[in-house]
Every structure is written in C-alpha cells, then in structure tokens.
Amino acid sequence: MAVTVIALRQGPGVGGARLVGLGSYRPQTAVGSAEIAARFGRTGEWIRERTGIVSRRFARTEAMEAMAVTAGTRALTQAGYGPREIDLVIVATCSAQSPVPVRAAAVAKALGAPDAAAFDLNAACAGFCYAMAVAADLVRAGSARRVLVVGTEKMTEWVDPADLGTSIIFGDGAGAAVVEASDEPGIGPIVWGSDGAAESAELIEIPVGGRMRMQGQSVFRWATTEIHPIALLACERAGVRPADLAAIVPHQANLRIIDALARKIDAPNAVVAQDVVESGNTSAASIPMALDRLLAEGLAEPGGLALLIGFGAGLTYAAQVVRMPARVPAPAGLVTR
Numbered sequence: 255m256a257v258t259v260i261a262l263r264q265g266p267g268v269g270g271a272r273l274v275g276l277g278s279y280r281p282q283t284a285v286g287s288a289e290i291a292a293r294f295g296r297t298g299e300w301i302r303e304r305t306g307i308v309s310r311r312f313a314r315t316e317a318m319e320a321m322a323v324t325a326g327t328r329a330l331t332q333a334g335y336g337p338r339e340i341d342l343v344i345v346a347t348c349s350a351q352s353p354v355p356v357r358a359a360a361v362a363k364a365l366g367a368p369d370a371a372a373f374d375l376n377a378a379c380a381g382f383c384y385a386m387a388v389a390a391d392l393v394r395a396g397s398a399r400r401v402l403v404v405g406t407e408k409m410t411e412w413v414d415p416a417d418l419g420t421s422i423i424f425g426d427g428a429g430a431a432v433v434e435a436s437d438e439p440g441i442g443p444i445v446w447g448s449d450g451a452a453e454s455a456e457l458i459e460i461p462v463g464g465r466m467r468m469q470g471q472s473v474f475r476w477a478t479t480e481i482h483p484i485a486l487l488a489c490e491r492a493g494v495r496p497a498d499l500a501a502i503v504p505h506q507a508n509l510r511i512i513d514a515l516a517r518k519i520d521a522p523n524a525v526v527a528q529d530v531v532e533s534g535n536t537s538a539a540s541i542p543m544a545l546d547r548l549l550a551e552g553l554a555e556p557g558g559l560a561l562l563i564g565f566g567a568g569l570t571y572a573a574q575v576v577r578m579p580a581r582v583p584a585p586a587g588l589v590t591r
Contacts, residue, residue: 268393268394268396268435268436268437269394269436269437269438269439270394270435270436270437270438270439270440270441271389271390271391271393271394271433271434271435271436271439271440271441272433272434272435272436272438272439272440272441272577273386273431273432273433273440273441273576273577273578273579274332274333274334274432274433274434274579275329275330275331275332275333275334275335275430275431275432275579276328276329276332276429276430276431276432276542276545276546276549276579277324277325277326277327277328277329277330277331277332277429277430277431277546278325278328278427278428278429278430278539278542278543278546278547279316279321279322279324279325279328279427279428279429280311280427280533280543281311281312281313281314281315281316281321281425281426281427282311282315282316283311283312283313283314283315284309284310284311284532285309285310285311285312285425286298286308286309287301287302287307287308287309287422290421290422291422293415293416293421294418301422304422304508304510305422305423305508305509305510305530306508306509306510306512306513306528306530306531307422307423307508307509307530307531307534307535308531308532309531309532309534310424310425310426310532310533310534310535311425311426311427311533311534312410312425312426313408313410313426313427316426317408318347318349318350318357318406318407318408318428319357319360319361319364319406320364321406321408321426321427321428322345322357322361322404322406322428322430323361323364323365324428325404325406325428325429325430325539325542326343326361326365326402326404326430327365328430329402329430329431329432330365330402330432332432332579333432333434333579335400335432336366337362337365337366337367337370338366338367338369339400340362340365340367340370340400340401340402340432341370341371341398341399341400341401342370342371342372342389342392342397342398342400342401342402343358343359343361343362343365343367343370343371343372343401343402343404344358344372344373344374344375344385344388344389344401344402344403344404345357345358345361345372345373345374345375345385345404345405345406346374346375346376346377346381346382346384346385346403346404346405346406346538347374347375347376347381347405347406347407347537347538348376348377348378348379348381348407348537348538348566348567349407349408349409349411349412349537350374351411356372356373356374357374357406358372358373358374358404359372361404361406365402367402370402371398375388377538377564377566377568377570377572378458378537378538378566378567378568378570379505379507379535379537379538379540379564379565379566379567379570380446380505380538380564380565380566380568380570380571380572381405381537381538381564381566382403382405382429382538382539382540382541382542382562382564383444383446383541383562383563383564383572383573383574384444384446384564384570384572385403385405385538386403386431386433386441386444386562386574386576387441387444387446387572387574389401389403389433390433390441393433393434393435394435399434399435400432400433400434400435401432401433401434402430402431402432402433403430403431403432403433403542404428404429404430404431404542405428405429405430405536405537405538405539405540405541405542405543406427406428406429406538406539407426407427407428407536407537407538407539408426409424409425409426409466409535409536409537410424410425410426412460412465412466413465413466414465414466417465417466417467419468419470420465420466420467420468423507423508423534423535424466424534424535424536424537425533425534425535425536426536426539427533427536427539427540427543428539428543429536429539429540429541429542429543429544429545429546430542431542431545440576440577441574441576441577442488442491442492442493442494442574442575442576443488443491443492443574444488444572444573444574445484445487445488445491445572445573445574446570446571446572446573447484447570447571447572448568448569448570448571449476449480449568449569449571450568450569454476454568454569455568455569456469457469457472457473457476457567457569458473458566458567458568458569459567473507474508474510474511476569477507477511477514477515477565478511478514478515480571481504481515481563481565481571481573482514482515482518482519484563484571484572484573485502485504485515485519485561485563485573486519487573488561488563488573488574488575489561489575492574492575494559494575496519496520496521496522496524496561497521497522497523498523498559499521499523499524499558499559499560499561499575500523500524500525500554500555500558500559500560500578501524501525501526501527501545501548501554501558501559501560501561501578502515502516502519502521502524502525502526502527502560502561502563503527503541503544503545503548503560503561503562503563504516504526504527504541504562504563504564504565505535505537505540505541505563505564505565505566506527506528506529506530506533506534506535506536506540506541506543506544507530507535507540507565507566508530508535509528509530509531512526512527512528512530513526515563519561521561524561525548525553525554527544527545527547527548528544529543529544529547530544537566538564541562541563541564545560545562545578548560549578549579554578555578556578556579556580557577557578557579557580558577558578559575559576559577559578560575560576560577560578561573561574561575562574562575562576
C-alpha cells in the first residue's frame with residue numbers, strides 16, 4: 255500500500271536571538287576570608303593570595319528557588335517584560351538537593367508565569383553558557399519567543415566546612431538573563447564540549463551521600479591550558495576579534511585562573527569581570543552575576559560585545575560571544591534585599 259507523505263508544518267523561525275535583560279541576587283550574609291581561614295589556622299591574606307577571594311555570600315536564610323525568582327524578576331524588569339510574556343524558564347544549577355520537582359517549574363510559578371515551559375539544566379559551572387545556547391537556538395527555531403535563563407546555586411549546602419580546598423572558594427547566589435528573538439544576531443555560536451577522560455571526570459565530584467571533593471591544582475592546570483583556545487574559537491565563529499570585545503566574563507572560579515585566561519585571550523579593550531573577589535565561586539550563577547555587576551557599576555559599555563566562558567565539573571566547557579543589553583541595569587541588581 256502506498257504511503258501518503260504529508261509535510262509537517264515548521265515553526266516560525268527568526269533571524270537571531272539577543273540578550274535584553276539581566277538581574278542578580280547576592281545573599282545577605284557576607285563571609286570574609288579571614289573568618290574561613292581561621293578554621294584552618296590560616297589568614298585571610300593566605301586565601302586571597304591563592305584565590306583572589308576577599309569575601310563570599312552564604313544563603314543562610316534564602317532558598318535556591320527564592321534567589322532565582324529575585325534575579326529573574328530583576329532581569330524581566332530591566333527587559334521591560336512581565337512574567338506572562340515568558341514562554342520558557344531554564345534553570346541552570348548543580349546544587350539542587352533532589353532531582354524532582356523541577357526547579358524551573360517552581361521558579362516559573364513563583365514569578366507569575368505558571369504556564370511557561372520549564373526545565374533544569376546541569377552542566378555544573380558551564381551551565382549558564384549551555385542554557386544560553388539552548389535558549390538562543392529555541393528562539394531562532396521559533397519554539398519560544400522569549401526565554402528566562404537563570405543560574406542559581408546554593409553551593410554551601412554541598413561543601414564540607416572542614417575541607418580546606420572547597421570551603422574557601424564557594425559561595426551562593428543567582429543571576430538571570432532574558433533572551434528574545436531579534437532581526438540581528440545578538441548571541442554568537444556556542445563552542446562547547448567536555449573532557450570526559452576518567453582522570454578528568456573525577457577532578458570535581460559529589461559522591462552519592464557525600465560532600466564536594468575537588469583536586470584544585472589539577473583543575474587549575476586544566477583551566478589555564480585548555481580553555482583559552484575554546485574562547486578564541488568562539489570569537490572566530492562569531493566573526494569578531496579579541497580587540498572587538500568590550501568585556502570578558504569567565505566563570506568566576508578563581509582570580510588566578512581569570513587573570514591567566516585574560517592574558518592569553520589578549521583583548522586590549524575589554525574589561526575583565528572579577529566578581530569572584532566579593533562573591534566567591536557561585537558555579538552556574540557566576541557568569542550572569544558578574545555580567546550584571548559590570549553593567550550596573552558602569553564598568554562595561556551597554557550594547558558592547560562580551561565573551562562568556564564557562565568551565566567546570568565533568569569536565570564541561572563552553573564559550574560564546576554576546577551583545578550586552580543596550581539598557582543599563584538599575585543599581586538594584588547589586589542590592590541583597
């Protein structure tokens with residue numbers, strides 16, 4: 255019997271996707287390096303020399319979803335949209351206490367967008383870049399008109415306070431971005447992947463029923479030797495030179511890693527995000543938090559090009575060039591309540 259072939263109708267694809275709003279939330283409790291160093295018979299200066307971190311925020315009273323909602327609300331306000339104008343919410347996180355329920359659905363409901371599609375994404379510290387790429391592709395394909403991407407982490411729930419290697423680094427927080435359709439491309443091609451070799455996959459891990467473990471020196475060597483070619487390739491695929499960049503926003507893992515990446519990328523006109531100094535390592539939340547801060551404090555020019563670079567456990571990595579929102583964020587992006 256002959257089969258009748260019926261062509262499926264395609265969604266209304268568009269030419270590009272752009273970033274139109276940013277928001278962030280930093281927990282109220284600031285914890286200085288001296289306080290943490292004292293547990294180990296060290297000084298705050300000892301931590302600063304090795305990580306660049308002066309203080310970090312601990313979410314002692316804030317829930318992970320609540321931080322995401324605040325950051326998302328601020329991003330929507332900056333973009334000029336209400337929650338019901340969002341079609342999809344993506345939450346990038348690696349610190350959820352359980353896989354179900356989906357955090358993104360709870361965030362969408364709390365925001366006032368209960369009918370939005372919602373899913374979580376875990377690519378550890380590269381999660382925000384992964385989620386931005388997914389959001390941009392869905393928008394370009396016509397599957398969504400407008401997407402809220404949130405990186406939210408409560409890393410302190412997974413860190414062993416007695417472990418020197420992790421307790422001096424990690425903090426909590428949330429950052430968010432609104433991605434929408436546009437006539438002109440505003441989010442460049444993603445360059446992503448993973449180094450899944452057995453010796454690499456175990457460099458950062460949380461064993462079942464346990465706390466985070468990290469081989470810090472090995473992670474440092476990997477990040478400072480393997481990531482900058484990925485960042486340069488992202489520039490090439492976006493059709494820009496490092497000299498065209500207005501900002502470089504790496505994952506805020508460690509100031510020494512950030513400085514090493516910036517030197518190798520050699521972007522003379524770019525400001526380099528250093529939010530790690532006051533926020534610590536907030537995993538998937540670190541890039542949107544740092545980008546929001548650059549614009550809110552007037553350190554980066556609205557509408558300029560920013561290179562985003564994520565890398566973390568897995569080992570996962572991703573880089574992309576985006577055009578920063580033309581509208582300057584309100585200083586409220588740095589307010590804790």
